[in-house]
Amino acid sequence: YKLPGDSRRRLFDWIEHDLTPELFSQALLSPLISHIDTHISQQKWTGQAARLCQFLHKLYEINEKRCLHGEGEGLHYSEFYSPETNNLTDKELTALYRKWRSALKQESSARFGAEYLLFEYPFLLSAGTKRRLVQLEDHESMWRQTFAGMMLGKVPFFVLNVSRNNLIADTVHGLLNAQKKDLKKPLRVIFTGEEGVDAGGVKKEFFQLLSSKLFSPDFGMFRAIEGTNQLWFNPYRVDNYELIPDHNDDDDDMVEFMLVGALIGLSIYNGTLLNVQFPEAMYQILLGRFPSKPTVEDMKKFNPPVAAQLQHLLDFESAQEVEQLSLTFEITYEFLGEYRNIELKEGGSQIPVTIENRAEYVSCYISYQMGDSIRQEKDALMKGFSLLIPPNLAVLNLFQSSELELLLVGTTELDFEVLEELCDYEGGYNSQYRTVRWFWKTVHEMTLEQKQKLLQFSTGSPRAPVGGLKELKFKLQRAGPDSHQLPSAHTCFNTIILPDYNSEEKLRRLLLYAINNCQGFFLE
Numbered sequence: 001y002k003l004p005g006d007s008r009r010r011l012f013d014w015i016e017h018d019l020t021p022e023l024f025s026q027a028l029l030s031p032l033i034s035h036i037d038t039h040i041s042q043q044k045w046t047g048q049a050a051r052l053c054q055f056l057h058k059l060y061e062i063n064e065k066r067c068l069h070g071e072g073e074g075l076h077y078s079e080f081y082s083p084e085t086n087n088l089t090d091k092e093l094t095a096l097y098r099k100w101r102s103a104l105k106q107e108s109s110a111r112f113g114a115e116y117l118l119f120e121y122p123f124l125l126s127a128g129t130k131r132r133l134v135q136l137e138d139h140e141s142m143w144r145q146t147f148a149g150m151m152l153g154k155v156p157f158f159v160l161n162v163s164r165n166n167l168i169a170d171t172v173h174g175l176l177n178a179q180k181k182d183l184k185k186p187l188r189v190i191f192t193g194e195e196g197v198d199a200g201g202v203k204k205e206f207f208q209l210l211s212s213k214l215f216s217p218d219f220g221m222f223r224a225i226e227g228t229n230q231l232w233f234n235p236y237r238v239d240n241y242e243l244i245p246d247h248n249d250d251d252d253d254m255v256e257f258m259l260v261g262a263l264i265g266l267s268i269y270n271g272t273l274l275n276v277q278f279p280e281a282m283y284q285i286l287l288g289r290f291p292s293k294p295t296v297e298d299m300k301k302f303n304p305p306v307a308a309q310l311q312h313l314l315d316f317e318s319a320q321e322v323e324q325l326s327l328t329f330e331i332t333y334e335f336l337g338e339y340r341n342i343e344l345k346e347g348g349s350q351i352p353v354t355i356e357n358r359a360e361y362v363s364c365y366i367s368y369q370m371g372d373s374i375r376q377e378k379d380a381l382m383k384g385f386s387l388l389i390p391p392n393l394a395v396l397n398l399f400q401s402s403e404l405e406l407l408l409v410g411t412t413e414l415d416f417e418v419l420e421e422l423c424d425y426e427g428g429y430n431s432q433y434r435t436v437r438w439f440w441k442t443v444h445e446m447t448l449e450q451k452q453k454l455l456q457f458s459t460g461s462p463r464a465p466v467g468g469l470k471e472l473k474f475k476l477q478r479a480g481p482d483s484h485q486l487p488s489a490h491t492c493f494n495t496i497i498l499p500d501y502n503s504e505e506k507l508r509r510l511l512l513y514a515i516n517n518c519q520g521f522f523l524e
Contacts, residue, residue: 016062024063025075032056036124037084043092045115053121056080060123068297077400081126085118090132097133101394122398127406128467133395134407138269141184158185160206163192167210172255175262175387183262183387187270201491204460207263207272214260215276221256227305230279233257233374233381236335254380261384264408269388273410273461281370283401283408285378288391294370296362302370310362319355327353329361331368344368403466410463414451416443419469427478429498436476438504442511453515460491482506486514 015024032052039049060080067074088096100116118124125133158178162170175183189206215222215231222231264286267274280301284290291298296314299307316322329348330341343349344364353361371378382391389396399407420431420440429436443454452462458474465471475495479485482502487510489496501507 012058012062015059016065021066021073021075024066025079029056029059029075029079032059033080033082037082040082040084040118041087045117049117053117053124056124057121077123077402078126080123082118082124083126085125085129088129090136093129093132094136097136097395104394119398123400125398127403128471130395130398130403131407131466133398134268135271137393137395138271141269156185157188158182159188159190161190161192162206164209168213168256168259171210172259175259175384176255180387183266184269187266201460201489203270204272204491207267207274208456208460210263211274211276214256214263221260225279225303227303228277228279230277232279232282232302233377235373235377236333254376257377257380258384261381262387263384264381265385265388268408273463273465274408275456275462276409278405278409280401280405283404285382286385286389287396287399287401287404289401290371290378292371293363294366296366298370299366306369310365313353313358314362316355316358322353322355322358325353327361329353329364331365342368342373406466410461410465411468412463413468414448414455414464415469416451419472419474420444422470422472422474424473424475425477426475426495429476429478435478435498435500435507438501438507439476439498439511441504442508450512450515454511457515458489458491458496459494484510486510488514 015028019028032055036049036052036056038044039046039052060077063074063077063080065074085093096115096118100119103116122130160171160174162174187203189203191202191206213219217224220234220237223234223236224230225232264274266272281290281294281298294302296307296311299310313322313325313327329344329351331344332339332341334340341349344361345351348364351357396404420443423431425431425433425436443451446454455464456462459472472494475493477495477497479488479497479499481500483499485499487496487498498507498511501510
């Protein structure tokens with residue numbers, strides 16, 4: 001930053017367009033990250049550290065542009081993480097975050113001080129560190145509400161009573177009739193007619209069952225995006241009010257989407273993963289960063305096949321090529337076997353798309369598909385989400401959309417070698433026990449789908465949390481001598497309870513049977 005302005009621009013232009021990814025990473029980024037790590041480890045928040053962060057921020061912006069240039073040109077955002085932030089103790093991280101949060105609330109200029117560099121340049125914070133900050137916010141809020149409730153003689157939990165046969169209606173009733181402050185107590189779920197005490201496993205199963213219903217194509221609230229199979233709001237759905245018996249015309253006609261927003265908020269707030277795939281645009285909505293005028297670049301991430309067609313239209317060189325498509329400013333969609341049209345602008349059905357107005361057509365088309373057509377649904381979802389996660393929550397502003405996705409649904413990168421290495425044992429088992437060796441041999445021979453089912457069976461989610469399987473406290477517990485009893489699980493403690501089977505074949509057969517039939521089955 002001491003270079004003259006023109007020289008600095010040339011340097012940054014060279015980095016953006018001519019530096020190879022390998023040199024960008026090894027010769028430029030890594031030494032700078034190592035240097036800032038030294039400041040963090042020593043808690044030296046100096047002017048030099050501030051200048052380092054400013055330069056790294058410029059490199060981060062350049063890298064985002066390089067990512068747009070083509071696949072392989074840009075580095076993954078995680079390469080900008082400072083490893084040293086993971087080594088900050090909870091006490092150190094909490095102290096820094098609370099001081100920064102306090103400065104934010106007071107709108108003090110002190111929030112720009114050197115000691116708050118990590119929060120002013122959050123690309124340095126790993127997804128795992130940001131998860132720790134979310135847990136801090138959650139625990140503080142839960143403690144406040146729990147303590148206040150106990151002082152008044154109230155139940156220190158938000159208790160949700162639901163039946164499996166009427167899950168959506170019972171959940172809507174429970175959420176709409178709860179006080180907002182009660183929602184921020186630790187969640188406890190009771191299934192009608194079942195005696196299980198919710199130590200965490202019942203809650204996980206509740207999220208699994210509710211999300212599978214709400215996100216099912218048969219329910220109609222969401223549709224799968226062509227080319228990605230990710231879920232997006234369905235503006236052409238049939239209302240499902242008959243599935244909510246208490247619904248009436250005076251109710252919010254987007255109550256189901258408010259429920260989805262609350263479900264997402266509850267999931268984050270209670271540290272439970274959801275089994276759902278959303279596009280990046282959904283996480284931009286949750287973070288309040290959804291573009292007011294989405295572009296072709298946004299559509300490329302949202303719906304690649306449609307984006308390719310729109311780009312093709314923009315790339316035509318002659319007016320005749322455009323006119324041969326016979327397009328007008330309207331969209332045709334199918335609803336219950338009937339084709340309907342929607343104008344993208346007033347009188348759009350009578351306005352042909354030409355080489356002169358094709359850019360406007362593309363802009364209108366993208367705005368409608370990604371924004372205008374689902375505005376009510378989006379607003380209702382955010383209304384439910386904000387019941388748990390207020391839009392001004394400081395920690396939320398630290399997340400990138402892809403990091404929020406990791407927080408909500410976890411990662412598909414499953415390293416079972418690490419899980420075996422870190423596994424704890426109880427009841428007489430140890431890593432060298434014969435049955436334990438058979439168990440891990442069976443696990444490592446499983447397909448990816450079977451491994452995901454094993455995780456679902458033992459933890460309540462087919463994915464790993466932020467940071468991977470090394471973040472799971474996984475346990476294998478002996479359940480007595482050889483028997484014909486199936487393996488069971490305490491999902492609240494990520495524990496598989498395994499009888500001491502007398503053969504490898506028997507263990508494999510009964511374990512596979514258990515993980516393939518685990519819903520509501522020996523889960524606590």
